[in-house]
Amino acid sequence: MKKTLKLVFISFFFIFFIGFYFTNRLMYIKKKDHKLIFDREINAGRFHPEAFEALPKQDAAILSPFGYMIKAQLIEPHQSNRYIIIAHGVTENKVNSIKYMNLFLKRGFNAIIYDHRRHGESGGKTTSYGHYEKYDLKAVVDWLKKEKGPNLLLGIHGESMGAATMLLYAGMLEDAADFYIADCSFSNLMDQLRHQIKKELKLPPALVLPIGNLFLRLRDKYSIADVSPISVIDQIHHPILFIHSKKDDFILPSMTEKLFAQKQGPKMLFLAENGRHAQSLNDNPEGYENAIDEFLEKHVGLMIAKK
Known part of the structure; x- marks a missing residue:
């Protein structure tokens, strides 16, 4: 007994x-320390604080459906209806999104960068890898359309957890953006x-x-x-550019390949030769930009005049 x-x-x-x-x-x-992210991006030459501060921008506090505030910045150097929302990866914050934002500013887009729940300056007690974050992304999209009107050419770029969040959002209730860029998403959390x-x-x-x-x-x-982007991927009808580093051993590139294979309709895949997890842009800048240009021209109908 x-x-x-x-x-x-x-x-x-x-x-x-x-x-x-x-x-x-x-x-x-x-989570990564804010100063670590800040210094890392400066030292790598991906973030220039003076240039960033000189951009026309406004801070925004957007109410999450869960009651906390989502802290965002709207950057608008162009008189244009083109907008891109950047969703960062887990443990990062919106400073990490600036390098992606710059790619799109150069291509005539305005941008929103924001902190996920429990990251950066946003509220929220837990991280859920896209489950609750997708509703926050919806709040950001709704806020932007309320501020700027419904007739936007809207794209969403997500890195890692941000990419999974974006795909879950797009397949949830409404395919609300005109295009999506999923950089190193997992196909399902399990x-x-x-x-x-x-x-x-x-x-x-x-x-x-x-x-x-x-x-x-x-x-x-x-x-x-x-938390399964692959379970909703066939509900996303607008174009998706899938990106992954071949040498990623954290989220395996086979996950992106599965997402790409299951996506119906317009799509494109860029597998970067160099870099580990979430390093495709950092270690393959020319290939990354070329993939974005090809995608925007072929699937979004934009002729890109880079500045």
């Missing part, structure tokens, strides 16, 4: 330890977590994921299975 009780106690302790450890790492993932658990925790995913998912449903009110 004592042996049985001891085994039951150990089992419950193990389940609670795994459940809380897993969900804490997921929900409260350690497979991504399997990959990370095997690689980082050295534990069997078949043991960890059911426990972790149960605790996630209890603590943050959604399931890992809910």
Whole structure:
């Protein structure tokens, strides 16, 4: 009897330890320090504070449907109806979006950069890898259309979690942008977590994921299975440019290849030769820009006169 009780106690302790450890790492993932991001982008020559400050811009605080404020900046150097929204990756903030913004400013677009929930200056208590973030993105799109009118040529660019968020948003209720650029998205969170658990925790995913998912449903009110861009990709009718580095070992390029294969209608794939996760632009700048130009000209109908 004592042996049985001891085994039951150990089992419950193990389940609670795994459940809380897993969900804490997921929900409260350690974010990069703002100064680290700021200095990194300056030192790499991707962010020039004086040039950025000289751009016509306005700060915006956009109400999330979950009650907190999403902090954004609207940058408008052009008298144009072309707008791009940039969604950053997990642990980053909107400073990381500036390098992508610059590509589109050079191509005659205005831009919105913003902080995801629980990142940068935005509110929100947990990170959900696109599940709740997609509703915040909808709030940003709705705010922009209210401010600038409905007749916009609108694109959305997302990196990593931002790309997954964008795809989930586009396949949710409305294919509301005119084009999308998905840079190194995962195809579904379950497979991504399997990959990370095997690689980082050295534990069997078949043991960890059911426990972790149960605790996630209890603590943050959604399931890992809910975060699946590939399950909604066939509901996105507007053009998508898929981008991934071939050497990415964090989110595998095969995930983007699966998304590309399942997407119906206009689409394009750029697999960068160099760079690891979220480094396609940094390590392949010419190829990245050429892919964007080809995509915009072929699938969006824009002739690009770069400045």
